[in-house]
Amino acid sequence: MIMTELIEKKKNGERLTREEIDAIIDGYCKNGIPDYQMSALLMAICFRGMTEEETFHLTESMLNSGKTLDLSSISGIKCDKHSTGGVGDKTSLALCPLVASLGVKVAKMSGRGLGFTGGTLDKLESIPGMRVNLSPSEFFETVKKVGMAIVGQSAELVPADKKLYALRDVTSTVDSIPLIASSIMSKKLASGSDCILLDVKYGKGAFMPTKEKAEELAKEMVRIGTHFGKDTRAEITSMEQPLGLAIGNILEVQEAIDTLHGKGPKDFVDLLLESGTTMLLQAKLYEDAKKARKAIEANLENGKAFHVFMEFVKAQGGDVSYIENPEKFPKAIYAFPIKSLKSGYVKSIDAMDLGLISMELGAGREKKEDVIDPTAGIVLEKKVGDVVNKGDLLMTLYTERANKRDLVSRALGDFEFSDAETSPLPVIEESIRMEGDAFIIEKD
Numbered sequence: 452m453i454m455t456e457l458i459e460k461k462k463n464g465e466r467l468t469r470e471e472i473d474a475i476i477d478g479y480c481k482n483g484i485p486d487y488q489m490s491a492l493l494m495a496i497c498f499r500g501m502t503e504e505e506t507f508h509l510t511e512s513m514l515n516s517g518k519t520l521d522l523s524s525i526s527g528i529k530c531d532k533h534s535t536g537g538v539g540d541k542t543s544l545a546l547c548p549l550v551a552s553l554g555v556k557v558a559k560m561s562g563r564g565l566g567f568t569g570g571t572l573d574k575l576e577s578i579p580g581m582r583v584n585l586s587p588s589e590f591f592e593t594v595k596k597v598g599m600a601i602v603g604q605s606a607e608l609v610p611a612d613k614k615l616y617a618l619r620d621v622t623s624t625v626d627s628i629p630l631i632a633s634s635i636m637s638k639k640l641a642s643g644s645d646c647i648l649l650d651v652k653y654g655k656g657a658f659m660p661t662k663e664k665a666e667e668l669a670k671e672m673v674r675i676g677t678h679f680g681k682d683t684r685a686e687i688t689s690m691e692q693p694l695g696l697a698i699g700n701i702l703e704v705q706e707a708i709d710t711l712h713g714k715g716p717k718d719f720v721d722l723l724l725e726s727g728t729t730m731l732l733q734a735k736l737y738e739d740a741k742k743a744r745k746a747i748e749a750n751l752e753n754g755k756a757f758h759v760f761m762e763f764v765k766a767q768g769g770d771v772s773y774i775e776n777p778e779k780f781p782k783a784i785y786a787f788p789i790k791s792l793k794s795g796y797v798k799s800i801d802a803m804d805l806g807l808i809s810m811e812l813g814a815g816r817e818k819k820e821d822v823i824d825p826t827a828g829i830v831l832e833k834k835v836g837d838v839v840n841k842g843d844l845l846m847t848l849y850t851e852r853a854n855k856r857d858l859v860s861r862a863l864g865d866f867e868f869s870d871a872e873t874s875p876l877p878v879i880e881e882s883i884r885m886e887g888d889a890f891i892i893e894k895d
């Protein structure tokens with residue numbers, strides 16, 4: 452195989468064969484293909500795209516670059532979920548125990564936050580003692596005993612993605628649908644679950660800027676998962692404003708705990724009910740969506756999902772006294788309350804900028820090496836559709852960094868008001884799955 456010929460082929464919009472794609476991924480992983488040639492190929496893919504077949508082959512080659520998890524020793528149907536990431540997205544913290552409390556097995560690998568979005572591992576590690584680096588046997592035992600476990604992505608799974616993603620990051624070749632879809636799905640397939648639920652977010656605070664782009668990515672990922680024999684479904688969800696009220700690690704854990712006590716913010720609860728219902732159907736624990744939803748609603752209220760969360764924290768070494776009494780979590784030294792200078796209805800909230808502000812307050816990482824302050828973040832008091840009177844509290848910024856008071860006026864500018872009444876924003880816009888070769892798209 453001559454790499455320049457393959458680059459030339461893709462540059463001219465021709466298809467790469469399975470053998471060629473295998474040779475490229477294998478060659479790149481073994482350092483036989485230099486970064487400059489791989490970069491040229493990635494850029495050609497960005498401009499020329501890939502066919503469905505090529506994307507399947509790329510996913511398979513990446514999947515075969517490392518180990519895969521065999522979860523067959525865990526009884527029951529294993530269901531994984533993945534979110535493309537957003538601001539205030541603490542869904543895994545509440546959704547995994549919720550579905551596990553009804554018999555779904557969740558053996559989940561998660562990532563850390565970078566930039567304006569947070570990561571599940573960082574949120575979990577804000578619980579004193581919590582370990583996300585379980586050994587494989589501890590991971591399996593925890594899922595068997597508790598019904599769920601969440602650990603960091605193993606470096607042994609899909610090493611090709613690690614290497615390729617690092618290159619894409621510095622060569623402006625991240626935003627290609629086949630490259631994103633194969634990257635995410637190779638990792639999900641390697642994690643070994645029977646079913647996969649994808650939360651593809653769009654909007655100001657998301658990776659995908661528009662609903663159309665999110666739908667395109669979602670379809671590609673559902674197509675890949677289905678091709679590999681997994682029940683794969685996607686939800687297109689709005690990130691036009693932060694999810695829930697809390698942004699930041701401890702703050703989001705506290706909100707997840709409140710939610711598991713039946714006291715969550717409406718948009719977050721709506722997402723949990725919808726995603727939880729879908730996962731129960733995927734796991735074939737229910738055939739009827741209405742009955743599945745009732746079961747999900749019940750376990751959010753009756754303490755059973757909270758109980759699984761407690762067991763999960765305990766099994767992974769976390770100090771459950773913080774979960775029993777969330778007031779015990781440390782608080783940031785500085786709290787900057789922000790009051791409205793206007794009356795009106797909240798028209799929009801700039802999720803991306805609040806995510807960036809939260810990062811500057813200490814809740815996120817600008818660079819991979821940055822250390823997170825678990826107490827930092829933002830708690831919103833108002834969301835789109837709410838009425839606001841001049842002087843009402845809009846949000847509070849929390850930080851250990853004394854010099855961040857200047858972020859107050861910037862955060863204030865992230866709220867836009869209207870004199871006319873506005874409506875709350877829906878969270879889930881569409882659900883996508885496949886039947887045969889056809890996509891079934893249900894709009895909410």
Ligand code: URA
Pocket residue numbers: 616625630631632634635
């Ligand atoms: N997340 C991933 O895991 N891969 C991508 O390519 C983009 C986002």
